[in-house]
Amino acid sequence: MHPWVGAGLDDQRHILRLLGLESVDDLFTSIPAEVCVERLELPPAQDEDGLRKVFAATADANVVMDSLPCFLGAGVYRHVEPAVVDAVLSRAEFFTSYTPYQPEISQGTLQAIFEFQTLIGRLAGLPVANASLYDGATALVEAVLFSHRVLRGKRDLVVIAETVHPMYRKVLETYATAAGIEIVVVPPADDGRLDPEQVRAAAADRACCVVLQSPNFLGIIEDLPPLAEVAHDGGALAVQVVTEAVSLGLLAGGGDFGFDVVCGEAQSFGVAPGFGGPHLGFFACGENHMRQMPGRLVGETVDEEGSRAFCLTLSTREQHIRRAKATSNICTNQGLMALAATVWLEAVGGAGLRELAASCLARSEELKRRIADNGGPWRLAYPQSPTFNEFLLVGPGAGPDLVDRLAKENVLAGVPTATWGGSWSDGILVAVTERNSAADIDAFAAALEKLS
Amino acid sequence: MTVANDLLYRRSHEWARTEGDTVVVGISHYAQDQLGEVVYVELPDAGTGIAAGEELGTLESVKAVSEFLAPVGGEVIEVNERLEDEPNLVNEDPYGEGWLVKISGSVDGEDLLDAAAYQEFLEEESG
Numbered sequence: 001m002h003p004w005v006g007a008g009l010d011d012q013r014h015i016l017r018l019l020g021l022e023s024v025d026d027l028f029t030s031i032p033a034e035v036c037v038e039r040l041e042l043p044p045a046q047d048e049d050g051l052r053k054v055f056a057a058t059a060d061a062n063v064v065m066d067s068l069p070c071f072l073g074a075g076v077y078r079h080v081e082p083a084v085v086d087a088v089l090s091r092a093e094f095f096t097s098y099t100p101y102q103p104e105i106s107q108g109t110l111q112a113i114f115e116f117q118t119l120i121g122r123l124a125g126l127p128v129a130n131a132s133l134y135d136g137a138t139a140l141v142e143a144v145l146f147s148h149r150v151l152r153g154k155r156d157l158v159v160i161a162e163t164v165h166p167m168y169r170k171v172l173e174t175y176a177t178a179a180g181i182e183i184v185v186v187p188p189a190d191d192g193r194l195d196p197e198q199v200r201a202a203a204a205d206r207a208c209c210v211v212l213q214s215p216n217f218l219g220i221i222e223d224l225p226p227l228a229e230v231a232h233d234g235g236a237l238a239v240q241v242v243t244e245a246v247s248l249g250l251l252a253g254g255g256d257f258g259f260d261v262v263c264g265e266a267q268s269f270g271v272a273p274g275f276g277g278p279h280l281g282f283f284a285c286g287e288n289h290m291r292q293m294p295g296r297l298v299g300e301t302v303d304e305e306g307s308r309a310f311c312l313t314l315s316t317r318e319q320h321i322r323r324a325k326a327t328s329n330i331c332t333n334q335g336l337m338a339l340a341a342t343v344w345l346e347a348v349g350g351a352g353l354r355e356l357a358a359s360c361l362a363r364s365e366e367l368k369r370r371i372a373d374n375g376g377p378w379r380l381a382y383p384q385s386p387t388f389n390e391f392l393l394v395g396p397g398a399g400p401d402l403v404d405r406l407a408k409e410n411v412l413a414g415v416p417t418a419t420w421g422g423s424w425s426d427g428i429l430v431a432v433t434e435r436n437s438a439a440d441i442d443a444f445a446a447a448l449e450k451l452s
Numbered sequence: 453m454t455v456a457n458d459l460l461y462r463r464s465h466e467w468a469r470t471e472g473d474t475v476v477v478g479i480s481h482y483a484q485d486q487l488g489e490v491v492y493v494e495l496p497d498a499g500t501g502i503a504a505g506e507e508l509g510t511l512e513s514v515k516a517v518s519e520f521l522a523p524v525g526g527e528v529i530e531v532n533e534r535l536e537d538e539p540n541l542v543n544e545d546p547y548g549e550g551w552l553v554k555i556s557g558s559v560d561g562e563d564l565l566d567a568a569a570y571q572e573f574l575e576e577e578s579g
Binding site: 152291316321322325 | 492494497510512516517519
């Protein structure tokens with residue numbers, strides 16, 4: 001039998017004889033008969049061209065993000081998609097390779113990762129960043145386990161803001177339960193931001209880290225310096241989670257304010273929103289703790305001829321060397337998406353990223369102003385609090401109901417928060433990016449006015 | 453391979469030297485040679501209580517990471533802070549400047565080898 005050509009009928013008969021079975025169906029007798037379908041009622045066979053038309057017609061029945069003015073966010077954001085990203089990504093040298101396990105032979109891959117780390121480190125305001133992680137939620141979990149290790153396993157408590165994305169907190173619960181780490185959740189104050197004194201009380205010199213998201217789940221920018229301070233006062237590490245990475249184009253990363261870890265989701269950088277991903281986790285920390293950092297790390301060195309070269313660095317943290325004592329059970333990276341982010345950031349550029357972020361802020365502020373001026377029953381939940389490109393809209397039926405009504409007016413208004421609950425009023429998270437035109441904003445304001 | 457005469461050894465290649473009420477701990481010349489160039493030493497916090505045979509810390513070389521174990525039980529009272537910046541002292545002077553930790557405790561009753569027995573043990577291991 002050829003290793004990658006399926007078994008023919010003769011092969012099947014041979015295998016069945018060896019197994020002492022009559023038919024292939026005998027292999028599946030453990031599946032209860034009542035869940036088996038006797039015969040699939042499929043339409044008649046079609047040729048390739050016919051099938052394409054069937055699927056295209058089905059796909060056209062969907063409303064997608066580009067069909068209507070779209071304000072969906074809540075952890076997944078729609079930004080510009082320069083063609084160069086896919087052009088580079090689809091090169092076979094990058095597209096077919098996995099995280100480097102015989103790395104130094106693939107200098108191009110290592111250089112791309114090194115550039116990714118450099119970009120992330122600069123945005124985070126921290127000197128060391130890894131080669132990426134699966135997604136923002138697992139990056140947060142890694143930050144908690146990291147903090148636990150840095151404090152030598154002596155502090156089994158993590159203090160986390162309720163305004164960290166609820167799905168991220170859910171993933172943390174799964175891991176923390178298994179690791180014997182207790183979670184204390186701190187709700188936001190009346191302005192939607194954390195009160196440092198409440199964080200101080202919750203941490204009470206027992207926490208390994210204080211985790212917060214900024215801009216937070218409600219879109220609000222936290223006041224980072226006093227929060228880093230209360231974490232450190234209690235002997236804990238300070239961890240910032242970022243779900244909208246484009247915010248780092250305008251807002252300095254937590255590293256600049258004393259945060260020990262800045263981690264989260266970099267999907268915004270060139271990874272198109274899709275059902276279930278792929279996403280792109282990132283993780284940055286200080287040099288003092290880099291040996292506890294999870295994930296792969298590429299460093300710059302020189303080869304034997306003295307030329308610039310790249311190599312995997314501090315690999316002794318990883319599973320293939322440290323086995324059970326590795327810093328993480330995940331020692332791979334999200335290679336292709338990290339490359340997408342790298343190409344995207346390099347195409348957009350430093351000034352471009354700032355401009356792009358400023359445009360998100362301006363458009364979001366414009367929509368906020370229009371909603372406030374509208375005077376209808378729907379209003380901003382936290383009108384006085386600073387936001388970046390997302391805000392919570394509350395009022396009668398502001399949830400799945402209002403989302404449906406606005407969809408009928410051809411506006412995808414945002415993500416209802418009722419699914420996740422929270423100590424705040426249920427509402428709709430409205431995200432505005434540079435992809436939302438003035439016409440989109442007009443459409444939102446007009447639809448809301450019509451329903452008032 | 454040098455085996456210092458005045459020390460006691462664990463079969464896992466740590467040595468112990470009694471200085472008053474304190475036991476100084478390091479790794480043998482053989483161990484550092486097996487590890488290769490040590491690039492990082494992770495030491496316990498002073499004040500940590502430890503039982504004989506428990507993990508005290510880790511030594512990272514260019515090719516491996518290995519734990520080093522406590523030859524005696526007690527409390528860690530001092531760690532060699534010079535190793536933070538000069539981890540290769542473990543290679544250059546394993547019985548002297550490359551010591552790892554000091555434990556308040558005693559070698560009495562611990563299952564340790566004297567230099568001659570350790571030498572013999574090494575010959576058996578490599579033989």
